[in-house]
Amino acid sequence: MEPRKRDKVTGRTTTGHIWNGIEELETPIPKVVFAFLAGTFLFAVLCWVLYPAWPFGVSYTKGLLGFDQRNVVTEQVAKAEAARIEDWGGKVEALDYAQIEADPALMQPVREEGRRLFEDNCAACHGVKATGGPGFPDLTAKAWLWGGSSETIAETIRVGINGTAEDTRSSQMLSFGKDQMLDREQILNVVAYVRSLSDLEPAAGDAARIEPGKEIFAQNCASCHDEDAKGNQELGAPNLTDETWIYGSDQQAVYTTVYNGRQGHMPSWGERLTPLQIKILALYVHTLKAPQ
Template sequence: MADTTRDPVTGRMTTGHEWNGIEELETPIPRVVLFFLAATALFSIGYWLLMPAWPFGWSYTKGLLGIDQREVVTEQVRDAAAERAGWTTRIANASFAEIKADPALMRRVVETGRTLFEDNCAVCHGTKGKGGPGFPNLAAGSWLWGGAPEAIAETIRVGINGTAKDTRTSQMLAFGRDGVLQREQVLAVVAYVRSLSGLALTATEQASLPAGKEVFAQNCVACHGPEGKGMQDLGAPDLTDTNWIYGGDAQSVLNTVHGGRQGHMPSWEGRLSPTEIKLLALYVGTLGGEKK
């Protein structure tokens, strides 16, 4: 056995282990540690006896208190649904105008609509509704199919170029790829379209504006209108503002005119209830106004 000695500083015995002149003390476990270990063991035993704890494979121990968390959660969900029923029923039965005129209801719309939007729409349009390449900016107030709550609700319900029987349908032709226009005509109309929203043009683009205006009049006014302000009945965007779905730089507009575009939005009917669609339509209207 190793020789043990008493340490002159601490008064504790050493273990007899020594390394390079350093001796190891025989230090007992602090009593506070033993206390907490005992308390933890007693708490565990008490919890096992009182609460559901041990699985059997087909069931579990119910505990002496008989507490069932599933029943607790079910009751909480039931209470929450009952609390929501009061104002959701009002939203379901009231007109859009009546809801917007009620500040208390609109607070509910914003709170609940934000959650619905983030869960279902933010993946494409962003959490703030500002969109991105290929996805419209819902906060800009520039609407393809109309920004009134009724129009927004209908777009949400049926989708765009979707699978619903009455889906909204819109497509832009591939004027360059399909040979409808020659490349010089495509470049000219690209310059003209960009000029409609006041974008800076090169000298070459400026020189092509008369030809571009003529190409536009012959090929584009049927959907975008003679002034390029779009047609909401067709889902054709306003080309005179600064909101570009696919980008307003020369290359992006060239890609659009040459290859065409066909956006897509799923139909939410059947996935969301009519009340949820109504809530979403009202919430989307608060993102950037309902000017158009």
């Protein structure tokens, strides 16, 4: 121990310890620290008395307020839900699609909630503006695979496409090339024909392929896509004469589609969303307009 010294700045004495030149002052603990400690301790005790806090054996102190976060959140959610139903949700549930769409005041909350639901659930594939992308349909193009009425859209959302619900919509385009139903020449021919239907710019040598391609189409494709290639919404077979191409319209892309076949997936949302939410989403999607 070194002799205690008085520090000139603070007027306090040192403890007499020196560690490589470092000393300590004997300053008492400021009162405010005790006050602060007492305050926070009181707060803690209050928490323990009012809320579930201390465990004992297989149970715990329940707290005077009888507060339970699970009950609180369940009640709050139920209350908000009830208010929404009373306000406008009940009407959406009760009325049919045409009636709702004819009521601008009712469509206002439907659009708000529809947009939110769409962005949180659908936008990951279909895009924020619902314009889709390679492999995912553009919902503003009105080129529907399974039908574009509000009712059928709602049904598609509920069951999904090639989804996990038992009554899911299911469809598959066969792998004509991979499974050796058509050879390379035949595929090139039918691709030339299909592309000619929507007036796409022909690839080199396509002119001579269109006629034989038509023949192949009639034998292999027409059963699903129909004789006039306008598709079949019963089977989810797309219209091949319009301007909408989910997987691309250039020769290579269409060739790949015919060669490998296609089988898109959409989740069965009935397993995750309520019927009301699905109805709102269908209304929202149905009223979407293509971006200018």
